[in-house]
Amino acid sequence: MYNFEFEKPSTIADAVAALQGDEAQALGGGQTLLPTMKQRLASPATLVSLSGISEIKGICTGDDGALCIGGATTHAEVAAGAGAYPALADTAAHIGDPAVRNRGTIGGSLANNDPSACYPAAALGSGATIVTNARSIAADDYFQGMFDTALDEGEIITEVRFPVPEKANYQKFVQPASRFALVGVFVAKYADGVRVAVTGASENGVFRWTEAEAALSANFDASAVPDAPAADGMIADLHGSSAYRAHLIKVLTARAVEAAA
The missing domain is CATH 3.30.390.50 (CO dehydrogenase flavoprotein, C-terminal domain)
Incomplete structure (x- = not known):
C-alpha cells in the first residue's frame, strides 16, 4: 500500500465537494477498491469514504411500491432488510463471505461494475433505477461494459430503486x-x-x-x-x-x- 489522504464527509454535498479534488475517489465498503490499490492497479491520491453519510443508508418502500435501498447499505443489511423482495435478499445473503457482506455496499458494487458481481445482474434483471446525487439512470442505460458505467466523474450513487416482481x-x-x-x-x-x-x-x-x-x-x-x-x-x-x-x-x-x- 502507499500513502494517501482520507476524508469521511457526513453529507452528500460534502462528499461531492471532496471528490472534486485531483485524483480523489469514492470509497464504499472497499471490498474491490482496496485490493486493487494494494496491487497498484489504482492509485487515488484521496479516498472519500461514504460510510459516514446516514442519508444514503437504509431500506424503505417507495410510493410506487419499489424497494428503495440506500447506496451505502451493506450486503448484510440488504439480506436482512429486503424481505419485500425475497430474491434480492437471497442474492445479497450469498455474496462473498460474512466479512465481505458486512463491509461491502450495494452502491460500491454497482459503481465498480465488476463483470462477475451479483448486484449488476439483480439491478439489470429487475429493471432497477440507479439514483445519484445528480440524476436517475435506468439500469438498461447504466451498465456500459466491463467495469464501465454511466456515472460521471465524482457522481455518487445515493439510492437504488427495485420494482418488485411477481x-x-x-x-x-x-x-x-x-x-x-x-x-x-x-x-x-x-x-x-x-x-x-x-x-x-x-x-x-x-x-x-x-x-x-x-x-x-x-x-x-x-x-x-x-x-x-x-x-x-x-x-x-x-x-x-x-x-x-x-x-x-x-x-x-x-x-x-x-x-x-
Missing part, C-alpha cells in the same frame, strides 16, 4: 477462490414480461439474454429456456472456457425459473 430468483455457479460468480443469472417475472440478466460470462460485462426473455414471457417454464447463447464474446480463462460459460447460462436460467416458479 416472481424472481438468482442462481450462480461460484468460483470457489474468489466467491464471485463464474456465471450468475437473475430472472424476474413482471406483469409486462420476463427479464433475464447474466453476469460473469460476457467480455462486455452484465447483459440481458433477450432470447430467453422472449421465450419465458410466452411460457414461464424451465422447458421454455432456449438453447445456450453463442460462445463468441464469452470470457475464457483457467476456470472455464467460453463454451462452458455459455452452457452454464442455459443451465442456471432453467434453475432460476424452476426456483422462482
Whole structure:
C-alpha cells in the first residue's frame, strides 16, 4: 500500500465537494477498491469514504411500491432488510463471505461494475433505477461494459430503486477462490414480461439474454429456456472456457425459473 489522504464527509454535498479534488475517489465498503490499490492497479491520491453519510443508508418502500435501498447499505443489511423482495435478499445473503457482506455496499458494487458481481445482474434483471446525487439512470442505460458505467466523474450513487416482481430468483455457479460468480443469472417475472440478466460470462460485462426473455414471457417454464447463447464474446480463462460459460447460462436460467416458479 502507499500513502494517501482520507476524508469521511457526513453529507452528500460534502462528499461531492471532496471528490472534486485531483485524483480523489469514492470509497464504499472497499471490498474491490482496496485490493486493487494494494496491487497498484489504482492509485487515488484521496479516498472519500461514504460510510459516514446516514442519508444514503437504509431500506424503505417507495410510493410506487419499489424497494428503495440506500447506496451505502451493506450486503448484510440488504439480506436482512429486503424481505419485500425475497430474491434480492437471497442474492445479497450469498455474496462473498460474512466479512465481505458486512463491509461491502450495494452502491460500491454497482459503481465498480465488476463483470462477475451479483448486484449488476439483480439491478439489470429487475429493471432497477440507479439514483445519484445528480440524476436517475435506468439500469438498461447504466451498465456500459466491463467495469464501465454511466456515472460521471465524482457522481455518487445515493439510492437504488427495485420494482418488485411477481416472481424472481438468482442462481450462480461460484468460483470457489474468489466467491464471485463464474456465471450468475437473475430472472424476474413482471406483469409486462420476463427479464433475464447474466453476469460473469460476457467480455462486455452484465447483459440481458433477450432470447430467453422472449421465450419465458410466452411460457414461464424451465422447458421454455432456449438453447445456450453463442460462445463468441464469452470470457475464457483457467476456470472455464467460453463454451462452458455459455452452457452454464442455459443451465442456471432453467434453475432460476424452476426456483422462482
